[in-house]
Amino acid sequence: MTDPITCPECGGHQGTKLGDRFLACQFCGGLGWVGGTNEPAERGHDKEPPPPPPAWEHKVWADQWISAQLGCRYCFGSKQIAHVDEECGQLVTVPCVCVLH
Ligand SMILES: [Zn+2]
Ligand SMILES: [Zn+2]
Numbered sequence: 001m002t003d004p005i006t007c008p009e010c011g012g013h014q015g016t017k018l019g020d021r022f023l024a025c026q027f028c029g030g031l032g033w034v035g036g037t038n039e040p041a042e043r044g045h046d047k048e049p050p051p052p053p054p055a056w057e058h059k060v061w062a063d064q065w066i067s068a069q070l071g072c073r074y075c076f077g078s079k080q081i082a083h084v085d086e087e088c089g090q091l092v093t094v095p096c097v098c099v100l101h
Contacts, residue, residue: 004035072098 006012009027016023024030031038075081075096083094 002035004033004038007032007034072096074098 007014007025007028010016010025010032012032013025014028014030014032015025025032028034028038072079075098079096079099080093081096083092084090085092
């Protein structure tokens, strides 16, 4: 038993905001503090650590978050944009600027 302290992992915020989801801190179990009756998962003896989320579920979160944060506003993820070539006056498809970055 130790005195409760603010969780060093989440800084007392109880987790991390991930897009429109909220991931509860795995270290403190989403309480924002550790110690006392809430031992960190790594040192807990009388409390099973929470199981990690399924890999596919974690991947879906990451994809949604990435597309929400980094979605290209020019090509909307298609990686190509229509462009009128000034010289020949034809509509051509060119790689989007996001491909180059
Ligand atoms: Zn925490
Ligand atoms: Zn793009």
